[in-house]
Amino acid sequence: MATVELKGVRKVYGGGVEAVKGVDISIADKSLCVLVGPSGCGKSTLLRMIAGLETITHGTASIDGRVVNEVGPAERDIAMVFQNYALYPHMKVYDNMAYGLRNRGMKKDEIDARVKRAAETLELSALLDRRPRELSGGQRQRVAMGRAIVRNPKVFLFDEPLSNLDAKLRGQMRVEIKNLQRALEVTSVYVTHDQLEAMTLADQLVVMNGGLVEQIGKPLDIYEKPASTFVASFIGAPPMNLLGTVTGGKGAPLTVADLSDLGLSVPPGTTTVGIRPEDIEQGDHAGEGLKTRLTVEAVEPVGAESFLHGTANTHRLVVRVPGRSIAEPGAVLPIFAPRAKLHFFDANGKRVEG
Amino acid sequence: MIGQSRISRIIAHLALILGILIVAFPIYYTFVASTHSLQTILRPPLPLLPGKEFFANYYQALFGGIGQIGGVNVWTLLLNSTIVALGIAVGKIVISILSAYAIVFFRFPGRMVFFWLIFITLMLPVEVRILPTYKVMVDLNLIDTYTGLIVPLIASATATLLFRQFFLTIPGELVEAARVDGAGPWRFFKDILLPLSATNIAALFVILFIYGWTQYLWPLLVTNRNDMNTIVIGLRKMISFADADTQWHLVMVTCILAIVPPVLVVVFMQRWFVRGLVETEK
Numbered sequence: 001m002a003t004v005e006l007k008g009v010r011k012v013y014g015g016g017v018e019a020v021k022g023v024d025i026s027i028a029d030k031s032l033c034v035l036v037g038p039s040g041c042g043k044s045t046l047l048r049m050i051a052g053l054e055t056i057t058h059g060t061a062s063i064d065g066r067v068v069n070e071v072g073p074a075e076r077d078i079a080m081v082f083q084n085y086a087l088y089p090h091m092k093v094y095d096n097m098a099y100g101l102r103n104r105g106m107k108k109d110e111i112d113a114r115v116k117r118a119a120e121t122l123e124l125s126a127l128l129d130r131r132p133r134e135l136s137g138g139q140r141q142r143v144a145m146g147r148a149i150v151r152n153p154k155v156f157l158f159d160e161p162l163s164n165l166d167a168k169l170r171g172q173m174r175v176e177i178k179n180l181q182r183a184l185e186v187t188s189v190y191v192t193h194d195q196l197e198a199m200t201l202a203d204q205l206v207v208m209n210g211g212l213v214e215q216i217g218k219p220l221d222i223y224e225k226p227a228s229t230f231v232a233s234f235i236g237a238p239p240m241n242l243l244g245t246v247t248g249g250k251g252a253p254l255t256v257a258d259l260s261d262l263g264l265s266v267p268p269g270t271t272t273v274g275i276r277p278e279d280i281e282q283g284d285h286a287g288e289g290l291k292t293r294l295t296v297e298a299v300e301p302v303g304a305e306s307f308l309h310g311t312a313n314t315h316r317l318v319v320r321v322p323g324r325s326i327a328e329p330g331a332v333l334p335i336f337a338p339r340a341k342l343h344f345f346d347a348n349g350k351r352v353e354g
Numbered sequence: 355m356i357g358q359s360r361i362s363r364i365i366a367h368l369a370l371i372l373g374i375l376i377v378a379f380p381i382y383y384t385f386v387a388s389t390h391s392l393q394t395i396l397r398p399p400l401p402l403l404p405g406k407e408f409f410a411n412y413y414q415a416l417f418g419g420i421g422q423i424g425g426v427n428v429w430t431l432l433l434n435s436t437i438v439a440l441g442i443a444v445g446k447i448v449i450s451i452l453s454a455y456a457i458v459f460f461r462f463p464g465r466m467v468f469f470w471l472i473f474i475t476l477m478l479p480v481e482v483r484i485l486p487t488y489k490v491m492v493d494l495n496l497i498d499t500y501t502g503l504i505v506p507l508i509a510s511a512t513a514t515l516l517f518r519q520f521f522l523t524i525p526g527e528l529v530e531a532a533r534v535d536g537a538g539p540w541r542f543f544k545d546i547l548l549p550l551s552a553t554n555i556a557a558l559f560v561i562l563f564i565y566g567w568t569q570y571l572w573p574l575l576v577t578n579r580n581d582m583n584t585i586v587i588g589l590r591k592m593i594s595f596a597d598a599d600t601q602w603h604l605v606m607v608t609c610i611l612a613i614v615p616p617v618l619v620v621v622f623m624q625r626w627f628v629r630g631l632v633e634t635e636k
Binding site: 083103147 | 528530531533534536545
């Protein structure tokens with residue numbers, strides 16, 4: 001039962017390298033906040049600062065209203081799940097979970113009760129006498145979770161906990177973490193570079209880039225209204241198509257005049273137009289929007305949907321088509337994206353409404 | 355696979371048997387000699403089978419007192435050697451694991467200076483610093499004491515570096531998990547580092563015990579009293595220049611007795627650290 005508040009948090013290393021460049025995040029009680037971003041964006045450093053494993057060079061971090069800058073990790077009342085689980089290899093599962101409690105001088109039967117309860121929740125009861133090396137990756141992951149929940153902490157911290165699992169197990173554990181967090185109602189901070197994990201887990205999503213927060217919001221709000229071209233390309237798979245118009249972007253520059261030739265008027269200041277792959281329709285449509293022809297270069301059938309990769313006016317585009325696509329490479333298709341579904345960004349990559 | 359055919363198997367066995375003979379025969383011969391009377395030994399050829407003097411010889415050596423080494427019995431020498439070897443092995447391990455712990459897991463001013471100082475002492479074996487060390491021992495009145503025998507041999511750069519290398523392989527996340535779990539430096543050392551190092555400690559113990567057991571030059575210098583000699587020194591003293599003066603049967607007994615403890619340590623500890631190796635494997 002706690003809130004986490006970060007105010008102007010910065011991390012400057014000895015050599016002058018700035019890993020986190022001033023971050024303000026306020027995490028509500030009982031909510032799950034996901035920090036997402038590419039590697040090197042400072043998300044893990046930020047998490048470790050909340051944990052107390054890294055010093056905070058500027059700004060403050062508070063847990064439950066108390067500034068914890070000078071408080072050691074053990075006294076912050078947090079529990080952390082590490083990427084490589086960090087289980088003690090020489091201890092049995094039971095002792096791995098009990099170790100933190102013993103260090104706090106808890107009574108033996110209370111420890112026993114807590115470990116047994118956590119083991120039951122995580123279906124580890126049969127494994128308590130095993131050592132970590134005798135467990136599968138998923139089981140180790142559960143033990144790491146168990147070690148966190150027996151502590152009954154104010155805040156859970158997850159540092160890419162699922163990145164060492166295979167895809168199927170990852171999906172399963174993702175759901176379990178979400179359910180567990182809901183059931184225990186513990187405020188959580190979760191770091192990942194996987195946008196799918198971020199979208200599905202988060203109550204509050206924080207997209208980070210280069211040590212700064214790009215956008216904070218509910219996952220679907222961010223998906224629907226990305227604040228910048230970075231967020232637009234990072235959230236969503238396949239990523240949003242970004243058509244550079246005057247400057248920037250990957251394709252050949254397209255002028256605003258070209259765009260109006262395509263049947264589109266854009267808000268002033270726009271230099272980049274973004275379209276999600278699923279917002280592009282096939283065929284000729286009436287109404288204002290982006291009308292063009294797509295030369296199909298490759299078709300990726302995924303099963304429930306297909307992705308058409310192609311070019312339109314030298315711009316690379318990905319189009320999501322439900323079901324199977326009958327288009328073959330080399331085909332030229334008329335495509336249309338309604339204006340209401342388009343995203344506009346200015347020269348700095350910031351969102352422009354209009 | 356090599357060794358599938360009958361002939362290659364025979365050749366392999368022959369080679370191994372020959373090897374064992376070369377290594378084991380001198381030891382066997384020493385044992386045979388230790389069970390004969392002095393007269394039998396001095397009148398060649400020496401028989402190839404054990405004689406009848408086993409109990410008499412061993413009893414005399416262990417408890418009787420031997421003139422050549424000042425009337426001290428071998429039992430005392432064995433005890434001295436054991437105390438010295440154990441002291442050196444345990445002392446070296448304690449000192450080096452603690453210094454490696456400090457160097458790897460703590461950030462303090464001069465950390466690298468200390469590391470390099472330890473590293474440089476690798477180039478200074480006991481023999482090089484033996485005279486100043488002897489002077490220090492004399493000034494501290496430590497001649498003819500176990501302290502004097504053990505302490506100068508304890509500092510060990512090799513073991514420190516070994517532990518340092520091992521500690522560097524311990525993932526940072528494990529250290530952090532322990533911090534979050536509320537384990538302070540001492541708890542972390544005792545609950546996590548020591549159990550994880552058990553294998554290394556066992557291996558080092560074997561090596562260092564034998565190193566201590568076979569020390570010659572330093573015990574020779576630092577002991578004057580006969581009852582403070584180690585078995586290696588005693589053995590050397592028992593062989594006098596005049597052949598007739600040497601009680602060869604007792605020398606052979608002492609040889610065998612001097613071999614037994616290191617062999618026991620190797621046999622016992624080897625099983626233990628092989629098991630340790632298998633268990634701590636990730």
